[in-house]
Amino acid sequence: MMKIKPAYILCPLLLISGCNKDEVPLSGTITIDNQIYGTSIFYAYGFSFSKAVKVSSNDTPGPDITVQAGVVTGGVVIEPFLSANTFKPSFGLAGEYATASEAQAAFNALSDAGTPVWIDLAAPLKNNQVWVIRTGDDKYAKIRTIEVVLDDVELPPFASCKFQWVYQPDGSKTFPQ
Numbered sequence: 001m002m003k004i005k006p007a008y009i010l011c012p013l014l015l016i017s018g019c020n021k022d023e024v025p026l027s028g029t030i031t032i033d034n035q036i037y038g039t040s041i042f043y044a045y046g047f048s049f050s051k052a053v054k055v056s057s058n059d060t061p062g063p064d065i066t067v068q069a070g071v072v073t074g075g076v077v078i079e080p081f082l083s084a085n086t087f088k089p090s091f092g093l094a095g096e097y098a099t100a101s102e103a104q105a106a107f108n109a110l111s112d113a114g115t116p117v118w119i120d121l122a123a124p125l126k127n128n129q130v131w132v133i134r135t136g137d138d139k140y141a142k143i144r145t146i147e148v149v150l151d152d153v154e155l156p157p158f159a160s161c162k163f164q165w166v167y168q169p170d171g172s173k174t175f176p177q
Helices: 006-018 100-109
Strands: 027-033 045-048 053-056 066-071 078-083 091-096 129-134 140-151 158-168
Touching: 027 045, 027 066, 027 140, 045 066, 066 158, 078 140, 078 158, 091 100, 100 129, 100 140
Parallel strands: none
Antiparallel strands: 027 158, 045 053, 066 078, 091 129, 129 140, 140 158
């Protein structure tokens, strides 16, 4: 009769248990838009940094950020912008860049949320920007806008934003590498 050594059983079990399929990513790239869904209850999809997925504006908790299009206070033209339902200014513009490679380099170099001038909306939203975001539970993220689309002929105006993101879940201002 063959004896099975405990090590042959324990090693695979340890390897399997060490793989957490439910681990939420801390970075990625995503596109969100302001398309309205539903027939009786209307909703849009925004982005939740803590879940690393698109979530409905009707979910609890709702998205950390949504993209919208409209006339921003004091303006006269329709423009795309990001908003957050936090009851406090949540966006800090870290920089605007002429090229995608310059924006990528600045995004990669941004290691800390710092002390930006916090504003209510990420507006005007453009390609090649780097923003710092403070979520409703005082966690921080950084995003790099890759592609911002506005169709102001459509009613209501359509906006979408593809962005790269990094999230710091522990509440510190230092972004994970």
